[in-house]
Amino acid sequence: MACEVKTTCPYCGVGCGVIARVDDDGAVSVKGDPEHPANFGRLCSKGSALAETLDLDGRLLHPEIGGRRAGWNEALELVAERFLQSIAEHGPDSVAFYVSGQLLTEDYYVANKLMKGFIGSANIDTNSRLCMSSSVAGHRRAFGSDTVPGMYEDLELADLVVLTGSNLAWCHPVLYQRLAAAKASRPEMKVVVIDPRQTMTADIADMHLAIAPDGDVALFNGLLVHLTTSGAIDQNYVSAHTTGFAEAFAAASALNLDGLSAATGLAQKQLRDFFRLFETTEKVVTCYSQGVNQSSAGTDKVNAIINCHLATGRIGRPGMGPFSLTGQPNAMGGREVGGLANMLAAHMDIEKSLHRDQVRRFWGAPAVASKPGLKAVDMFRAVADGRIKALWIMATNPVVSMPDADVVEAALKACPFVVVSDILRDTDTTRHAHVLLPSLGWGEKDGTVTNSERRISRQRAFLDAPEEASADWWQLAEVARRMGFSEAFGHASSAEIFAEHAALSGFENDGRRDFDIGAHASIDRAAYDCLEPFQWPQPKETAPQEGRFFADGRFYHPDGRACFVPVQAPKARLADDALPFTLNTGRVRDHWHTMTRTGKSARLSAHIAEPFVEIHPSDAQTIGVADADLVRIESPCGTVIVRALVTARQAPGNLFAAMHWNDQFASKARIDALVPPITDPFSGQPASKNVAVKAARFAARTYGFAVSTAKPRKLQAVYWAIAKAEAGWRAELAFDGAQDNWIDWCRQAFSIPGGIEPIGYTDRQSGEFRLAFFEGERLFAALFLSPRPVAVARSWAVSQLAVPHADLSKRFAVAAGRPGADKPDPGATVCSCFSVGVNQITAAIRDGCHSVEAVGQRLSAGTNCGSCRSEIRGIINGCLAAAAE
Known part of the structure; x- marks a missing residue:
């Protein structure tokens, strides 16, 4: 009989509850667990696609x-x-x-x-x-322990949520949706996004501060000085429960307003507005993630944030506190x-x-x-x-x-x-x-995980x-x-290990250490199998309870007090002619780490199918790069080649590239090969957000795009990037020299049997060349070549792998790369959950759908995980603005 098992998502630190259903035929489906307190049934695009990543293709199955x-x-x-x-x-x-x-x-x-x-x-x-060792070091310096004070509901209870170094919409989508829903129900709630990029998270921001790289210490030091001079300090809390305030204030006072503006890249009015908003709003949560942690000054950034919360006593109470959002499950x-x-x-x-x-x-x-x-x-x-x-x-x-x-x-x-x-x-x-x-994967292994709000949940095996x-x-x-x-x-068993772990946490503890789950020291296999999500601490002989730390002013330093930590803003890196750009690395919405799991899903690969770099239009013009060109990025450590995405979301002088692509999916796109081994002196965390690089257009002789039923292999190309697609694979290609025989090249690259002959299309004037290989009515592979980045409707071309082609004229249409009027191109995927493309969305807008909700009603886009809603809103605004001109 079919069965359902409650487990936990294996992606980010939100720790969403998942219900996995295994049908009688072995098919697996997943949905959000409405009873799990992290997500209440919500799942992001990655979590929704978990069942698509469970096949044994490529698995290591034997030592x-x-x-x-x-x-x-x-x-x-x-x-x-x-x-x-x-x-x-x-x-x-x-x-x-x-x-x-x-x-x-x-x-x-x-x-x-x-x-x-x-x-x-x-x-x-x-x-x-x-990803989070700077948070650990900052917590230990301030609190005497690695303690996250708050919980997720604080994001919904706060009147001001500050998101710094966190692209919440793409990196913690379920928390973003909780925050967006709270703001929709309480429009007076304010959200400030502090990020050099105008990310999708800025869509709900009342204030976006496009801070200079590593400007965070200066910003929060300036805030501490403002809070002090404006009389917003909670003197009772500071005097009763902390030490070191005078030293922290003295260090923070090193920069005046002109110096703060220079160090942060922000206008003085922006600084004053932010400082005033923080000062006058009691219930403030400051969420921070990799943009803070992944820095040579990451620990100081964490302590600069914590200093402001300690100074105002805004910690450990509902809707208040510094909140580290961890990256991994x-x-x-x-x-x-x-x-x-x-x-x-x-x-x-x-x-x-x-x-x-x-x-x-x-x-x-x-x-x-x-x-x-x-x-x-x-x-x-x-x-x-x-x-x-x-x-x-x-x-x-x-x-x-x-x-x-x-x-x-x-x-x-x-x-x-x-x-x-x-x-x-x-x-x-x-x-x-x-x-x-060979290790067990998600769905096979059995144990526990702890999310960003100290909540321990079971990952259960269902396969x-x-x-x-x-x-x-x-x-x-x-x-x-x-x-x-x-x-x-x-x-x-894992149950025995968990019991030992719990027993050690309570061993000779007596409240001296924050982490204590001694109540589970005697847990047996049956109780472990039934274990419900719970927050720590839960000492011996106590019941589970939701809770925060530090509202009572009791910390874990020997004197029981918190420590203000004096921190100084690092000197900004000055751009030079040799390395004029600052590279920022990070994640995209639908992929995870190095793609060993998400790379198996065609749906997740459809949104962004190849490695890319975001570059501001003025910078692109300076180095002669157009949208969809290839770009070579170099640092003293290494070189990558990626696709150009020209966008004003990126600040001039700055680049952004995602960390996910590797040698299994692209020819030369391991972004961390560019990152020098510079680390924070306290945490040892590498600095991945402020990398000095140079960039130039990579001029290929021939560009290509291909679709195939077989996974491409041994691609003889100067640039290639492959991605899983429905019914096969897609590939972006570039060549620096001529090929003697494109038919033979295709046979080798796409494993085309010898008996399959191609049909072709050549435009001598444009230099475009096409080949399509059919096995009976099925498209086996197609290659599209051009002297410029190939202008082919990708989503439509990919879809041709899954449909029959009995009509010869339709086969030539495939070779030409031209969808017929009866098969409109959906365009680049925007909503991964429902595979909705940009052309479908723009058509709905032209038909009168002028809000995200209306587009959702028409196409379902944005109605599941919601992480594409900001992108949909941007498309709507762009279309309406163009229509008004």
């Missing part, structure tokens, strides 16, 4: 050693042997784990226990270092178990001998690591220079996501022993592994494990046993 299939015992024995050998010859710091916010808490816990408690090194770090869970190299499990500090002793005694460990391990960037430096001899990478793809990515790849190539646990066989990282271990794939915690425990630590790693 491999040196590229050959191996058994689990042989592979695990080899991993244990090589790690033990390295430890014996070079010491425990010669080995390392690089883990991921994609792991479940139970996986994370076992990895941390093995490395820090039994191997005796703290060389375990996580890709969460790249279990970045918070990783923090709880000490997944970062400078932390211990259960929010204990590796620097404190008391905490090390508590963890050692609880685990029965021989000796807990006594000093912080290597943070991510330093870890891969140590791999490169030979200090680390054996490295185990789990559920992440650092050859794409790490800064200075080409150097990271070279380090892995040179490392004596690399183990990778993953669900996919071919990634940019797995190709350098000596041992590959059988495919072939030999196994849980990450099991892999770790089996290696631990083979290393001689059997007694400490006898866990039989």
